Amino acid sequence: MTDALQNFKAEFFKALAHPARIKIIENLRDAEKSVTELQALLGMDQSGVSQQLGILRAKGLIVARKNGTSVFYSIKDPLLFELLDKVRTIFNNHLIDTKDMLGQLENGPQPVTFAAVSSFGRELP
Template sequence: MDLELQKFKAEFFKALGHPLRIRILELLSEGDKNVNELQELIGSEGSAVSQQLAILRNKNIVSGTKDGNKVVYSLRDPMITELLAVARQIFNNHMIDTISMLDRFHEE
């Protein structure tokens, strides 16, 4: 059981291991969006966004629902939003540590 959980976590974090995929998830945390909306917000070409969405879909991190001739994407689990917030806090803590280390270096 533990090994299966570790494998799941490894695959899950591997799926998150791309800046564009993280950006897509951040935008979907704000609400459901179609590919055109994501492209516009990201400022990236459609094929790149579609490719990253396919990876997130294959890992069951996002889901797509057909709406006329468009597909609207959403987070499969709202806890992804919390995970991104925790990651942002860890980053901020890291930055604070780095800044205080640089401050101490400049004081010497």
């Protein structure tokens, strides 16, 4: 794989690495939204919303359409939603794993393995 593609991926994921930006994108699933609309939907102040939109726009994930004094944002590539859906599936898999682990706790002490290093989703002790 080329360096350009690797860097693209890293930059792309960096654009998604913030709860507010995830929320914005999720709110653009069905239709474009103005900044004011998003502001209300996210419960954030105007400056914050505009800043996060600016980041998503700079990274090319969303596009802006200006109408009068309003700016309407929409997702550039709908594949983005498939991406988010895939992460949801991974999240569900994660839940199942956790459930399995919890189930095994009830079966009494288990042999101690290197699993101590592979704790899921939380910081190591």
